Amino acid sequence: MTGVAVITGSSTDLGHAIARRLAAHGMTVRGVSRHPRPAEGLFQTLQGDVTDAQAMRDLAQRIEGELGPVTILIHAAAIHRRQDFLSARAEDVCHQVQVNLCGRINVTAAFLPGMVAHGRGRIINIARPMPRPPLPGNLGFAAAQAGADILTRALSVEVGGRLPGIVVTEWVPDLDPAQGPDRVAGLGAALALNDDPALHGATVLGDRQILPGRSLRRRVLDLLLLKPAARPIVLAPEPTSLKETT
Amino acid sequence: MDELLNRSWDVIIVGAGLGGGLCGRALAEAGLSVLFVEKGSTGPRLAENGQECGYDDPFARQMFGCWPVPVESTVDGATSVGWGAQGVGVGGTSVFYAAAMEQPERHDMESVPDLPHPTGGWPVGYDEFAPWYDRARDVMAVNGSQDPLGEPAAPLAAPRPLAARDEALGQALERAGLHPYRAHLGIRQLEGCRECIGRKCPRDCKMDGRSAGVLPALATGRAAVLDGTDALSLQGDARTVTHLRVRRDGVEHLLSARAFVLAGGSLSSPRLLLASSTDYWPDGCGNSSGLVGRGLMFHINERIAIWPPRNAPVSSPGPLKTFSLRDLYRDGPDRMGLFQSLGLPADYGNILYVLRQRYQASPFRHLRIGHELLRLPALTAAKLLGDARVFAGIIEDLPDEDNRVRHDPARPDTIIYEYRMSEELLARRLRFRKLLKRRLRGVRSLWLSHAPELNIAHPCGTLRFSDDPRRGVLDRDCKAHDLDNLFVADASFMPSSTGVNPGMTIVANALRVADAMARRLKAAP
Numbered sequence A: 001m002t003g004v005a006v007i008t009g010s011s012t013d014l015g016h017a018i019a020r021r022l023a024a025h026g027m028t029v030r031g032v033s034r035h036p037r038p039a040e041g042l043f044q045t046l047q048g049d050v051t052d053a054q055a056m057r058d059l060a061q062r063i064e065g066e067l068g069p070v071t072i073l074i075h076a077a078a079i080h081r082r083q084d085f086l087s088a089r090a091e092d093v094c095h096q097v098q099v100n101l102c103g104r105i106n107v108t109a110a111f112l113p114g115m116v117a118h119g120r121g122r123i124i125n126i127a128r129p130m131p132r133p134p135l136p137g138n139l140g141f142a143a144a145q146a147g148a149d150i151l152t153r154a155l156s157v158e159v160g161g162r163l164p165g166i167v168v169t170e171w172v173p174d175l176d177p178a179q180g181p182d183r184v185a186g187l188g189a190a191l192a193l194n195d196d197p198a199l200h201g202a203t204v205l206g207d208r209q210i211l212p213g214r215s216l217r218r219r220v221l222d223l224l225l226l227k228p229a230a231r232p233i234v235l236a237p238e239p240t241s242l243k244e245t246t
Numbered sequence B: 001m002d003e004l005l006n007r008s009w010d011v012i013i014v015g016a017g018l019g020g021g022l023c024g025r026a027l028a029e030a031g032l033s034v035l036f037v038e039k040g041s042t043g044p045r046l047a048e049n050g051q052e053c054g055y056d057d058p059f060a061r062q063m064f065g066c067w068p069v070p071v072e073s074t075v076d077g078a079t080s081v082g083w084g085a086q087g088v089g090v091g092g093t094s095v096f097y098a099a100a101m102e103q104p105e106r107h108d109m110e111s112v113p114d115l116p117h118p119t120g121g122w123p124v125g126y127d128e129f130a131p132w133y134d135r136a137r138d139v140m141a142v143n144g145s146q147d148p149l150g151e152p153a154a155p156l157a158a159p160r161p162l163a164a165r166d167e168a169l170g171q172a173l174e175r176a177g178l179h180p181y182r183a184h185l186g187i188r189q190l191e192g193c194r195e196c197i198g199r200k201c202p203r204d205c206k207m208d209g210r211s212a213g214v215l216p217a218l219a220t221g222r223a224a225v226l227d228g229t230d231a232l233s234l235q236g237d238a239r240t241v242t243h244l245r246v247r248r249d250g251v252e253h254l255l256s257a258r259a260f261v262l263a264g265g266s267l268s269s270p271r272l273l274l275a276s277s278t279d280y281w282p283d284g285c286g287n288s289s290g291l292v293g294r295g296l297m298f299h300i301n302e303r304i305a306i307w308p309p310r311n312a313p314v315s316s317p318g319p320l321k322t323f324s325l326r327d328l329y330r331d332g333p334d335r336m337g338l339f340q341s342l343g344l345p346a347d348y349g350n351i352l353y354v355l356r357q358r359y360q361a362s363p364f365r366h367l368r369i370g371h372e373l374l375r376l377p378a379l380t381a382a383k384l385l386g387d388a389r390v391f392a393g394i395i396e397d398l399p400d401e402d403n404r405v406r407h408d409p410a411r412p413d414t415i416i417y418e419y420r421m422s423e424e425l426l427a428r429r430l431r432f433r434k435l436l437k438r439r440l441r442g443v444r445s446l447w448l449s450h451a452p453e454l455n456i457a458h459p460c461g462t463l464r465f466s467d468d469p470r471r472g473v474l475d476r477d478c479k480a481h482d483l484d485n486l487f488v489a490d491a492s493f494m495p496s497s498t499g500v501n502p503g504m505t506i507v508a509n510a511l512r513v514a515d516a517m518a519r520r521l522k523a524a525p
Helices: A013-024 A053-067 A090-118 A139-159 A181-193 A216-224 B002-006 B018-029 B058-063 B092-096 B126-139 B164-175 B209-219 B269-274 B348-360 B368-373 B375-385 B423-439 B503-523
Strands: A004-008 A028-033 A044-047 A070-075 A121-126 A166-172 A202-205 A208-210 B008-014 B034-037 B071-075 B078-082 B223-226 B229-236 B241-248 B251-262 B297-306 B323-325 B339-345 B389-395 B404-406 B416-419 B445-447 B453-460 B486-488
Touching (some): A004 A013, A013 A028, A044 A053, A053 A070, A070 A181, A090 A121, A121 A139, B008 B018, B008 B503, B018 B092, B018 B503, B034 B209, B092 B209, B164 B323, B251 B269, B269 B404, B368 B375, B389 B423
Parallel strands (some): A004 A070, B008 B034, B071 B416
Antiparallel strands (some): B229 B241, B297 B389, B297 B453, B404 B416
16 A cells, blocks of 8 residues: 555654554555654654644645645654642643644644545554543643544544545554554554545444444344454554665 | 725625526626625636545635535435535536536426426526527537427537447447437536546636636636625615625625625525525515525436447547437426436446445444455446446426425525425336336446436526516516626526436526626616
8 A cells, every 4th residue: 555644743752663564564654743853764753732723724835835735644642741630730731722622623633634635544543442430630632632522523523424435433453562663553553555435434443343332132132133243353463574664 | 805895896696506607607798887796715727627626625626626515405304415416616516517408398487288297387498598508608608419300500610529439338328219409518628628628627618607707707807706705685765775794704794785696596595595684585585485595306227337339439539428318408398408428437446336325324334344345346346347338318307396405594504405306207217217218228238227316416496487586586687686787607596307308598697687687786786
C-alpha cells in the first residue's frame, strides 16, 4: 500500500513506532509533534502544536501540496497529567482538554477536506481505557477522553452514509508491556491499513473489534429471525519485521 | 457572499434541480449571469447516499440532500404525514433519480386522428418540441436503443452490453410478442460506472441537475450558487417581479435580477407564488387565472417481478436498468404508459425494503417487532423470486383542478397537497393490469403491487401552460401570463402527465425556456 499517512504525537513511543511501521510498509509518513525527535530516515516529523487550529491548517496545506492527498490520519497526540482537582488550576485542567480533545478536532478539520475531496480516508483515534468512574486525580484527562470518545462517534455519523470511503475507528491499544510494544505498533499499523467499511464507527480493543452488546432477548430474536450473527474483525499485527532499519 | 447577495443578476433561478440546473446552464452558456438560489446545501461532490438517510431530524436530512420536513398529503380524503420523494441541495431530487430519459409520444402532447387530447393539446406540439428532445438527449448523454414501435430517437449512445441472464429475459419478452428496447438512460458510461440508480452518483456518470446543469453552469464563470437559502416570496409591481425575498442563516435579504425562473418542482414552485400575495397580486403572484397550484398529477405505478426463462444463465455483472417497452403505451382510447425495468433485482434486501415500507403505512407500524419479523417473509420471497427482475408500468394521470398544492403561511416549509384518484383513472388502471397480464402470458411473473400506488416522485402540472390566460398560468414560453419577467422551468408547466417519466420533458423544456429567455434578455439590455 502506498499513500500519505499523518500521525500526531509522533514523538510518543507508540506514535513513533506506528509511524516507522507504516513507513516500512511503503507509506509516505509525516509525523506531527511539538518537540520532534532527531530526524531519522524512515519518516519526517514536522513541528506543530495540535492546539493551534491555524497551524494545523497550514500544515495540512503544506503536506498535501508536497505529497498529495493524505489517506491515513492517526491521532496519537495526548498528554496525561494527574491533578488533584481540589488544588488544581482550571487552566491546567482545561489544557488537557485542549490537547486531547480540541487538538483532535483541529487536526481532523485540517485534513478532512482533502479526504472529502477524494472520497477516501482512514482516521484512527487512539484512546485509553477509562474506568467509570475514573480514578481520582484524572478529571481533566477523563473529561477529554469522554469527549474524544464521542468525537469518534460523531465524526463517524458526519461522514458515514454519505462518504463510505472514509472510515473512522477508535483504537484502544493494550499498553501492557507484556504485549510487546512491537506487536502493539504492528496492530496499530494493521488497523490503519485496513479500510474495511465494517470498521467505520467501530471501537477496536487491542486486536479485536468490540461489537455493540445484545440483550438476551435480542439474541434469541436474532436467532429466530435468521439474522446473521455479526463477527468481530480481529487484527493480525502488520508483519513487517523492524529491527534497526536506520 | 455579500457580492452574491448585493449584485443584480440577469437571471435568478429558484431551485437548482433538474429543470433549474439545465435552464441555468443554458443561460450561462448564452452569456448571461445566473444565480441559483437553493434551499439545500451544496454537500460533498463524492457523496453516494440514497434517499433513505435514516434521520427524522431536519438538519441531518438536509445534509443528505433529503427534504427536511415531512409532506402532508390528503389522498382520497385521508390525510397523512410522511417523508416525500423530494430532494434538496445542488441537483435537487434528480441526484437520486433512476436516470430515465424517455421521450413522450405525439398523442401525449396533441390530438391525433383517433385520440383527442383531453386538454385539446399542449400549446407547443410534438414537432415543435422534437428538436429540444434531441438537444436534451445530447446534453444528458442519453444511451439506449431504438424503440421498434416508435419514431427514431437521436442522438443515442450505445448502451453497455447486457448480462446473459438479462439477454435471455429480453428474448423471452420478444417470444411473448413484446418489443423490449434498451431503456433510455442519462448515464455517461465512464469506466467503472456503478449505475447509481436511486442514489447520488459520486462521479460524472449519471447526468442530473448537478452534473449536467449546475456544475457546467459554474464552469462558465458567469453563474453562482447561493445555497442553504430559503426563497420566501417574490416582490414587484403590476407586470414585473423586482425582487426575491430570501432567508439565509436567519437573515432576510432582497435579491434582484432582470428575470426570475421558478424551478423548485411542482410541489414547491406554486407555493412560492401563493406565498407572494401583494396589493398588486392579491391572490398570489401570477395567479389571475386562479390556477396556481391546481391540476396536480402523478403517475400510478404497477410493479411486477419477471423471471427469465428457467434455463437462463445465472446472474452476472451487467447493467441493472435494462429494458423499456411501449407495447402497452396506448390501448385504443386508453392512455397507459411506459413499462420499464426498475433497475432493482428482486433480492432479499429489496423485498425487505418494500415490505417495511408497506408495514410503515399499516396500523401496526408502532409494533417494532413486526418490523423485524418481516425478515422471514422477505427471506421466503427472495428464495421464491430467485433472480427475478422488477418492472414497473406507469399509467398516465390527467389534470383535475381539485387536485392541488396548498400553501400554509404558518408552515411555509411544508409541502401540502390534496389529491383524489378519479374513477376514470382507477378504471383505466384495472384495464392496464388486465392488458399487462394478457401480454405477459408465457412469461413468469408476479404482481408486487395491489392497491393503486401513486408515484410521488413524478408530480407535475401545477402551473400549466396554455395560450389562453384563463386556462393556464404560463404562456407557450413558460412565462407567466401576468408578468413580463417570470418564467418556470420545472415539471409544473405540463398540462398532462404523459406516459413516461418526466425527466426528459423537464430537460427539453428547460432548454427551450432558456432559449426564449436568452433571446428576450439579449434583445432588451
